[in-house]
Structures are given as structure tokens and as C-alpha cells.
Amino acid sequence: MLQRPRSRPSLSFGTSSLLGPILLTLALGTIPSAQAQAPVARGSLDNAFGPFDFRKVKGEPLHLVEIGHFTPLVEGLVRGKSGTIGAEIDYTLRAIPTHPRALVAMQRLGERLRRAQAPGANWEIECYFMRAVRFAPDDSVARLLYASFLGKQNRRDEARHQLAQVETLAGENPLTNYNLGLVALEVCDHERALRQAWRAHEKGIARPKLREQ
Secondary structure (H helix, E strand, C coil), X not given: CCCCCCXXXXXXXXXXXXXXXXXXXXXXXXXXHHHCCCCCCCCCCCCCCCCCCXXXXXXXXXXXXXXXXXXXXXXXXXXXXXXCHHHHHHHHHHHCCCCHHHHHHHHHHHHHHCXXXXXXXXXXXXXXXXXXXXXXXXXXXXXXHHHHHHHCCCCHHHHHHHHHHHHHHHCCCHHHHHHHHHHHHXXXXXXXXXXXXXXXXXXXXXXXXXXXX
8 A cells, every 4th residue: 555755845847758667677687797887888879861859750761670570589689680689779769869778679689698898889888878858858768778787787876866857857747657667676876766656646547566665
């Protein structure tokens, strides 16, 4: 049963985004601790095609990228279409830096291979998250995924910094509140998790996972 926090700070809210809970409940591992160091920020935003904002790109640009590079077999880490899996995901994220499923796939690929940089990728995995939030600072989905990535490397202070940004962006979006609470639990930010669980509950989100945890 949810317990109301004693105080609820007044926040200034901005743009909100949705994140399907499936992205945050994937059974992911961790990159070895020897590699759990923040890389030098790399990843130019210049690209021959795009870059496009995933929240806004529609029609042919998205279709061309996904049918040509981010196929179901690539997303499932089975095989690339015309190159390595890392190269296909890299192309997708260079064209659409905030593509959430591609960000998750790149992370999963690194975890499977236990490497900080996947074969065929231009940069270390974290650079794609850094590039996404640099490209679209108001994209709460990209920040939540980055926070989850950081949490899995035991870099909780950095993860909480990203969550604080999402909390400002969340506004009255109950799914964002819910997913923010889930990631806050991952990084042991219990006060924020309780606050977001209460907000999601008040707005009618009936999914039991966050409430039970």
C-alpha cells in the first residue's frame, strides 16, 4: 500500500514523454566494472541523413532507417542486414539519436559481448546515450534509459542527476511518473520512487509493479 510522503516539493514542469514499461523491464546485465567509467564525450551530431528526433520523425525517414538497418533481426541481436549488428544500430542512432529501442539494443549488445564498444559501432555505448540527451535535452525517455544504463554500472549519483532532469520534465504525464519511479528504484533513489509512485497512483495508473516494489 502506498504511503504518502510527508512533503511534496513544488516543481516547474516542462515537456513530457511516454516510455513503454517494456523498455525498463528487460532482463539486462551489466558491463564489467573495469569498463564502468564515463567515456570522453564523443559522437558528432552531424550526419549525412538526419539527425531526426524520434518523437517527431514520421513516414519515409523512419521507415527507411528501420527497414534498411534496424530490422527485427537486428533489434533481436540475431544478425545484421548488410553489416555487423553494431554497425546497423550505430547507423540507426546516428540518424535518429533518440530512438529508444535502438538505444536499448545497443546497450544489450554491449552487455552480451561484455564490451564497452560494440564491433562496428563508431563510439562506446555510453556515447550514444550522451549524444541522445545532447541532441534532445527535453526527451525524458532518452534520459530515463541513460539513467538506467548508469545505474547498472553502479554510477548512482550520475543516474540520479538524470532522474532529477526527468522529474522536471515529467509534468502531469502519469506514464512518465510511473517509469521514473521504476528507474528510481533501480538506482536506490527510494524517496523519488515513492514520490513518483504516489503521483502515478493519483493519476490513475493501476499497474501494480511499482506499488508492490
